[in-house]
Amino acid sequence: MTAPAPKPVEPAIVARDLTRRFGSFTAVDNISFDVGQGEVFGFLGANGAGKTTAMKMLIGLLAPTSGEARVAGLDLKTETEEIRKRIGYMSQRFSLYEDLTVLENIALYGGIYQLSKETITERSSRMLEVLGLEDDLVARLPLGWKQKLAFSVALLHEPAIVFLDEPTGGVDPITRRQFWEMIYAAALRGTTVFVTTHYMDEAEYCDRISIMVDGKIAAMGTPLELKQKWNVPTIDELFVRLARPA
């Protein structure tokens, strides 16, 4: 269940010495990594390790204190607006509008990304079909469906990269499985998936992962590589070992 290896062209995401400080507290400490196009990249770490902060920098919500990055081939600092057209985002707190219906939410984001009316209609009905949903107020959907819907909406405009912040928080195992199937489907189509999670078992689903501890990247590589290098049976075990001195 592995996606094809990254193509030998410019990586989807390049981060060099990315740092973010809040006063005297360093949330993200000089991290550097590459994410290839079409990769499913798992950004792991404990709560408070700096994952969300790092992600927020990459999607242009937070300015880095120092360091550089290129997203979708564009410079993070100077070409932010262009980057925004090429990425999708699903935030940790569920953030579709609860008081709007499914179709209204889709129409909203479709319009924001300036898709044509026909495209929006076509993709809306396809989405409803795939998800098995009827149009209703989003507030009335159960949590699992909301998450899947948010993911689909993040992909609505067919971005090159999609950023997912803890997408499977609080859902049942079956829904989690379905979710990862959706992620693979997207990756197969060529979308790069950058996902943060604190569920270490989900690490196995990714092409490559990195583990953040106290703002630094403590380990990076494919799950198999890491397990062999550190001689642990599961990524979970690796995480515990890395996180303990902290």
Next chain:
Amino acid sequence: MQVLRVLLRKEYLQIFRDRLMLRQMILMPFIQLLLLGSAATFEVKTARMYVVDNDMSTMSRGLVDRMRASGRFKLVGGSQSMQLANEELLARRADMILGLPAGLERTIVNSRSGSVQLVFNAEDGALAGVTNSYAQRIIQTYSREVGASLTPAALETSRIETRTRGWYNQELNYKHYMIPGILVQLLTVIGTLLTAMNIVREKEIGTLDQLNVTPIPRMTFIAAKLIPLLTIALVEFAIGMAIARWGFGVPIRGSIALIFFAGVIYLVVALGIGLYVSTIVHTQQQAMFVSFFMIMVYLLMSGLFTPIRSMPKWAQWMTEINPVKHFIVIMREVMLKGAGLADVARPLVVLAGMSVIVLSLAVRHYAKRAA
């Protein structure tokens, strides 16, 4: 633009689906105007007068009668003890004491001058002052009557015939004065508070982040937020004006179009301030408190509750940069005096200037990316 249209659609959908807010929106002008309109008055009604008459002469009784005849003073008790009188004042059974010392009549007849005592319960500062004015007036008139009766013969048709007229408020109805101000307050609260709360709510829930990641231009987003709020505020304004006109009988002597035009400009300022507040707070609670604080200072220093002429010079200068003050001036002048565009040109221009400044500052401060 497609993006603006889609965003506006979302805002309006959300507004109309929010039952609670809709109900509140409809109720607010009614509650504010009815309550404030009836309660917000410094009108002086009848003062309860206690008389300490130690003279018991024609003259002393004559003065008491004059006071009562004016309709502004109600006799609630009398005695010859100032101590008793003070007790009444303390216990809030009387508002003022008229003290007539022994020998008053004799002193006046002999030396053509005498002294009486007026003691007011000045807890309610302003009221006491106005009541004092009335009392002094009556005493003065009485003095001249006494003068006339004491001086024999001739003269004494009054030399000067003085008539007075109050313009713009014939019935001296306090409501007519206060209600334009209350309308302004209503608009200010809606404009600033609602805007701040609305935007901060998206911040709190997290949908704001979602929008900030999209390529929506900053100006488009702000316009999409402010336009619906502007329309709501204008609807409220219209409802409020209707209540003022037909509920309270406040005259609208000037052009309604002018009033609404000024209202739009003022609202842009108010909304801009709300936008700015939303960029400096993180929770709805903070939005509420900070907005309230700012609104309160603006309202107090605007001449709405206390006249600007009574403020010290520095405070009067400060009102020049207070948008509320200018809008109240426009409202009162146009509604009560029928002022036209030329008459209110100056405050209008000032407001327009402020709207440009405030809005650009607020927009500049709103960033999709946090620093």
Next chain:
Amino acid sequence: MERADNRRALRPTRETGMISTLGAFMTKEIRHILRDRQTLVVLLMMPLVQVVLFGYALRSDVRDVRLAIVDPSPDYATLALRDRFTAGRRFKIVAIEPSMERVEPLFRRGAADLAVELDPDFAPHLESGEPAKVLVVVDASDPNTGATMQAYARAVIDLYEADLEANGKQPVRIIPAVRMRFNPTLESVNLFVPGLIALVLTLVSALMTAISLSREKERGTLEILLVSPLRPWQIIVGKVLPYLGLAFANVLTALLAASLIFHVPLRGSVTLLLAESILYSMVSLAIGVLVASLTDSQRVAMLVALLATMLPSTLLSGMIFPLASMPKLLQVLSNIVPAKWFIVIARGIMLKGVGLEHLWLETLVLFGMLLLLMTLAVRSFKPRVA
């Protein structure tokens, strides 16, 4: 992080444990308050700013009346009268015109407050014994100010007339000696500070408590507490005590500022004032708790708390607008507003220096309200959260 704190605090089940539980709970609450710097700043600044504004800037005395004189044919008599107006410091002549039409635009623009139109044949009339006409026109938009300005103008004219009549003989003058008790200088700040205290107490005690409680309810952390051995009243007390402390700090700051900077009198017993403030605070707290337990979300709680506490406390309590000026219906209604009773008490203590012997009724009313509200609050608290 919050959940961890709560769970740690919940473990002890013995009696002494319960007290330390309450303590831990209150500490958390205090930390919350301190961390929300912006709200804190507003809460502390608000009474101070209001005291300063009312002390320095907001007055109701009438000064610098802008006077426009309409004198079609000036002569020695009109000039003499005009001099009388400029002599005092009450009037400022902003225009001298030959006709009223020229003065009207000044009124419309708000550039003049008062106009005095003099008879074109003023002196001739006086000499021949006919009455000389004077018309005083005042901008009566604000009736009170209008009445006062009018009174000032008439006083000048009357004095002039009296001097004319005297003709060598001294006019009769009855001179009133005026005493404004409890507020000799008619300082509005004296008037306002008791109301300000009430406002601050209401704001912190009722509003903030309602918001904070409903927020915990919304987040679900309240349920954890309810399942614990803590009784409902203990939870309420623990939640509410820090806000009482905050309200208190606020009141003290305001009182200090008022008395030190503006010499607002405090003629009565400070202890009594503080005690009554605590009583009123508790009434407000009870209202806040009641609101929180009856509403479902933070937003609704905010709204209801505003409507039920802030609005009546500022409008119907006599804080700003005198109760005596209001229509009878509103005066009756004001009796269910706790702030009204507290303001009577505060003004009594601060301005008049009276004690309980004059304030027993008001204090009793507040006590009654407290008992009623507390019973309601506690009773509706537990089942509501379920």
